[in-house]
Amino acid sequence: MSDALSRFRDSWAHLRPDLDLSSMEAIGRVLRLAALMHHITDTALTDAEVTRPEFEVLAALRRSPHGLRPRQLTRETVSSSAATTKRLTRLEQAGLITRTPHHRDRREVQVTLTDRGAQLAEELFTGQLQRESELLAPLNPDERAQLAHLLQRVLAPIDRA
Incomplete structure (x- = not known):
């Protein structure tokens, strides 16, 4: 299954095969997901x-x-x-x-x-x-819990709120 980040990674891998792109793949997907979710929410709140x-x-x-x-x-x-x-x-x-x-x-x-x-x-x-x-329908309950746990591990050290 391909997404925008797969295309971005492939382009960068071609241009810079010497770079480790794994952080871009993970963070890029989190940021893209957040932006798309904001758009979905903004659209849903149009009548609110x-x-x-x-x-x-x-x-x-x-x-x-x-x-x-x-x-x-x-x-x-x-x-x-x-x-x-x-x-x-x-x-x-x-x-x-x-x-x-x-x-x-x-x-x-x-x-x-x-x-x-x-x-x-x-x-x-x-x-x-x-x-x-x-949005999370493609994931089963265990995968949702695993995703939440992994994101918490990344977020906790930087989230001062």
């Missing part, structure tokens, strides 16, 4: 009230029953503080989140989901799980 990055904020808040501070959301969603601020403003205007002064430090805010935001996060998350399951 939120963009994919905004959905990521809603999902992070749904996992955190007491809410999160903006800098925590920035880490959780691997984005910039400016992007987080923009997303929070948009989600607050849409009535999906609230920002209240933090109980210990009033200079900080605590971001929480509104009831409507929690309901939307649940609906969107269910759809996302379905899309991801369809």
Whole structure:
């Protein structure tokens, strides 16, 4: 079975037979898979009230029953503080989140989901799980677990979040 990375590898192998291309094959596939999954998610969210990055904020808040501070959301969603601020403003205007002064430090805010935001996060998350399951359909349950384990081994040393 061939994919784009197979073609890229073959081209590079022809140009530079002296190079070990195994890292390009693995990382390239992870990056391509992520880009394609983002596209699939973006397309699926076309009719939703939120963009994919905004959905990521809603999902992070749904996992955190007491809410999160903006800098925590920035880490959780691997984005910039400016992007987080923009997303929070948009989600607050849409009535999906609230920002209240933090109980210990009033200079900080605590971001929480509104009831409507929690309901939307649940609906969107269910759809996302379905899309991801369809994407992994070529793998049996053992292969899915093995893939998850291998990716965790690679990600854990570099993921500071």
